[in-house]
Amino acid sequence: xxxxxxxxxxxxxxxxxxxxxxxxxxxxxxxxxxxxxxxxxxxxxxxxxxxxxxxxxxxxxxxxxxxxxxxxxxxxxxxxxxxxxxxxxxxxxxxxxxxxxxxxxxxxxxxxxxxxxxxxxxxxxxxxxxxxxxxxxxxxxxxxxxxxxxxxxxxxxxxxxxxxxxxxxxxxxxxxxxxxxxxxxxxxxxxxxxxxxxxxxxxxxxxxxxxxxxxxxxxxxxxxxxxxxxxxxxxxxxxxxxxxxxxxxxxxxxxxxxxxxxxxxxxxxxxxxxxxxxxxxxxxxxxxxxxxxxxxxxxxxxxxxxxxxxx
Amino acid sequence: xxxxxxxxxxxxxxxxxxxxxxxxxxxxxxxxxxxxxxxxxxxxxxxxxxxxxxxxxxxxxxxxxxxxxxxxxxxxxxxxxxxxxxxxxxxxxxxxxxxxxxxxxxxxxxxxxxxxxxxxxxx
Ligand SMILES: [Zn+2]
Numbered sequence: 128x129x130x131x132x133x134x135x136x137x138x139x140x141x142x143x144x145x146x147x148x149x150x151x152x153x154x155x156x157x158x159x160x161x162x163x164x165x166x167x168x169x170x171x172x173x174x175x176x177x178x179x180x181x182x183x184x185x186x187x188x189x190x191x192x193x194x195x196x197x198x199x200x201x202x203x204x205x206x207x208x209x210x211x212x213x214x215x216x217x218x219x220x221x222x223x224x225x226x227x228x229x230x231x232x233x234x235x236x237x238x239x240x241x242x243x244x245x246x247x248x249x250x251x252x253x254x255x256x257x258x259x260x261x262x263x264x265x266x267x268x269x270x271x272x273x274x275x276x277x278x279x280x281x282x283x284x285x286x287x288x289x290x291x292x293x294x295x296x297x298x299x300x301x302x303x304x305x306x307x308x309x310x311x312x313x314x315x316x317x318x319x320x321x322x323x324x325x326x327x328x329x330x331x332x333x334x335x336x337x338x339x340x341x342x343x344x345x346x347x348x349x350x351x352x353x354x355x356x357x358x359x360x361x362x363x364x365x366x367x368x369x370x371x372x373x374x375x376x377x378x379x380x381x382x383x384x385x386x387x388x389x390x391x392x393x394x395x396x397x398x399x400x401x402x403x404x405x406x407x408x409x410x411x412x413x414x415x416x417x418x419x420x421x422x423x424x425x426x427x428x429x430x431x432x433x434x435x436x437x438x
Numbered sequence: 439x440x441x442x443x444x445x446x447x448x449x450x451x452x453x454x455x456x457x458x459x460x461x462x463x464x465x466x467x468x469x470x471x472x473x474x475x476x477x478x479x480x481x482x483x484x485x486x487x488x489x490x491x492x493x494x495x496x497x498x499x500x501x502x503x504x505x506x507x508x509x510x511x512x513x514x515x516x517x518x519x520x521x522x523x524x525x526x527x528x529x530x531x532x533x534x535x536x537x538x539x540x541x542x543x544x545x546x547x548x549x550x551x552x553x554x555x556x557x558x559x560x561x
Binding site: 345 | 456459469473475476495497499501
């Protein structure tokens with residue numbers, strides 16, 4: 128593959144914005160910085176394949192995951208209130224239980240695929256030392272924004288270092304540069320940076336949130352990655368990629384905004400892209416479902432590399 | 439149809455302004471444009487020496503950068519190359535470029551593809 132690291136701080140326009148993380152393809156970077164990642168991802172794919180060949184009993188008890196939200200702020204507005212944080216947890220508990228009312232908007236042809244991941248989230252009640260906690264930390268920073276380089280996850284870099292990532296889902300909420308809404312890390316990656324990062328104005332449903340990203344779906348999407356879900360277009364532009372899930376149609380590119388059904392690409396007619404899936408790029412009010420295949424993939428993760436999170 | 443695109447009008451860093459796309463065109467704006475939030479934006483940086491950095495969307499929404507070379511053909515087609523040889527990996531038929539905005543026609547049918555690196559710039 129002809130992928131190369133790019134040198135830092137090269138901008139022909141002289142724009143002061145950071146686009147100099149020296150980023151390689153994300154996987155390559157993770158592989159080099161954290162060689163165990165490849166082995167863990169491979170092991171997880173094998174476990175997923177095995178699970179698809181078997182028929183485990185239907186799960187009756189939800190997976191419960193303790194969450195810590197790190198609010199990293201410089202201005203008062205960035206220091207979002209507890210109510211806004213809690214409004215995000217409410218959304219996660221609807222979307223990850225297929226209890227979101229808007230799932231009814233799923234096109235008839237895919238209604239039967241809508242599945243309940245059976246994952247429930249709660250702000251942690253005990254901190255890593257076992258003391259009572261609201262499950263929210265607040266850290267003032269001098270940085271006006273953070274990039275997608277994990278700096279927000281480090282005390283040393285002006286952010287907030289995580290609580291033990293094998294015991295808590297760490298969610299960082301901050302101002303992100305370049306209008307980025309959020310980013311995540313797959314299971315099996317470096318523990319120090321494990322978790323998801325969300326733009327403060329796209330977190331929850333109250334306070335500082337701004338449409339069209341005001342329904343908390345950015346966090347739903349990023350937690351999907353945290354549980355090993357891929358984008359439904361398979362991360363290529365030529366229909367060659369895959370999300371490793373068979374019941375999501377092959378799609379060419381991310382869909383944006385509020386698409387009209389159907390949007391046909393990659394010979395996936397007549398119904399086209401499943402753009403209303405949480406793992407596409409549409410507006411918050413245009414995404415409202417996971418499929419059964421995605422749910423199996425998430426449960427394989429929760430029974431495997433993320434098992435220690437489940438209480 | 440020959441289109442004269444001034445190469446200096448397309449130098450620099452550009453991001454996909456997907457909110458402005460139409461059924462037939464794709465719109466790019468300079469990276470310092472005040473973009474609204476997005477789950478991810480693709481883009482590219484064209485340097486005067488022919489170096490290209492393509493910005494893609496990674497599998498967990500972090501940006502990924504791929505180095506290459508770029509070339510602007512006489513008929514206004516912007517070609518991206520993974521190296522110095524071979525066919526272009528992407529061809530963008532430019533509809534217009536005014537220095538602030540690049541409008542690209544969807545599909546590359548209107549471009550004559552370069553072959554065997556003949557259209558690729560020397561390193
Ligand atoms: Zn994503």
